[in-house]
Structure formats: C-alpha cells, structure tokens
Amino acid sequence: MRIASFTMFKNEEAILGPFCDQIDEFFDLSFFVDHSSVDNSSVLIRERLEKAEIFKLVSSGYPQAQLANIFSRLAFEDFNADFLLFLDCDEYLPFANRKELEKAIENNKGYFDFNWRNIVPTNLDGRSSFSEGFVTLSKP
Numbered sequence: 001m002r003i004a005s006f007t008m009f010k011n012e013e014a015i016l017g018p019f020c021d022q023i024d025e026f027f028d029l030s031f032f033v034d035h036s037s038v039d040n041s042s043v044l045i046r047e048r049l050e051k052a053e054i055f056k057l058v059s060s061g062y063p064q065a066q067l068a069n070i071f072s073r074l075a076f077e078d079f080n081a082d083f084l085l086f087l088d089c090d091e092y093l094p095f096a097n098r099k100e101l102e103k104a105i106e107n108n109k110g111y112f113d114f115n116w117r118n119i120v121p122t123n124l125d126g127r128s129s130f131s132e133g134f135v136t137l138s139k140p
Contacts, residue, residue: 001102002028004081006071008057008064010035012089013044019089020048026093026101029079031071033057 005027012019023030032054034042045052057067068086075081083105085093095101104112 001105002080002082003098003101003105004029004031004075004079004084006031006033006068006075006084006086007089008033008035008062008067009037009041009089011037011039011041013037013039013041015089016041016044016048018092019087020045022087022092023049023052026095026098027051027085029053029075029081031055031075033067033071035059035062 003026005023007019007023007030009016009032028051030049030052032042032045032052033056034054035057036059042054042056045054057063072084075084087093093101095104
C-alpha cells in the first residue's frame with residue numbers, strides 16, 4: 001500500500017520536528033507546499049525527509065482547495081498513491097505505527113474519519129517523537 005500526505009505550511013519551523021517524525025513513520029511520499037515562509041521550514045523538511053516533495057507557492061491568497069485538488073490528482077495519477085491524507089503541521093494521527101494506519105485504511109472503504117484528540121509529544125526536539133509518547137487530555 002502506498003500512502004501519501006499533503007501539507008501546506010508557512011513559518012512552521014518551531015513545530016516541524018515532531019511533525020517530520022510522523023511523516024517519516026507513516027508515509028511513502030509527502031507533498032509540502034511552502035506558502036512563502038521566511039524561516040527555515042523548507043530547509044528542515046529537506047534535511048529530515050528524503051521522500052518529501054516541496055513546492056513553493058507565491059500568492060497573495062491562500063488557494064488551499066485548488067492546491068488540494070491539484071496534488072490529489074498528482075498523488076494518484078503520477079505517483080500511484082493508494083491513499084492520501086491532508087495534514088496541518090500541528091495535526092497528529094492517532095496511530096502508534098504504520099501498521100495500525102494501514103489496518104484502519106483496509107477496514108474502511110475508500111475513506112475513514114476519526115475524532116481529533118489534543119496531544120502534545122513529550123519530546124519536542126523532533127527526534128523520535130513517536131517512540132516517547134504523548135501527553136493527552138482524557139476523553140470526554
């Protein structure tokens with residue numbers, strides 16, 4: 001199974017370490033669109049993720065829907081992805097590893113949804129964030 005992700009970002013360097021850990025753990029290919037960052041976000045992604053494709057957006061607007069459509073087509077038609085997830089840099093999947101994500105995909109037909117939980121990696125240095133666990137709020 002080939003799983004891809006799509007993320008738009010601008011000046012997210014401070015939180016990209018744990019996010020890159022997640023991308024590395026779960027995805028075969030990731031598309032990043034840099035919306036004119038002035039920090040080192042793109043540099044950090046290039047250094048941390050071999051399988052990332054980074055595109056630079058120069059636009060006064062925020063054409064998220066149009067870009068999501070373009071990159072969906074690119075993921076499925078040109079990169080042969082089986083599944084594509086859209087994530088922001090502060091969003092984390094509720095799975096411990098790739099195998100759990102694949103199981104969730106296989107158990108659902110074409111799409112799945114889940115409730116987001118507020119979590120914070122206990123290790124914020126961006127190295128092995130997923131192996132050290134998360135601080136979470138109790139379920140309502």
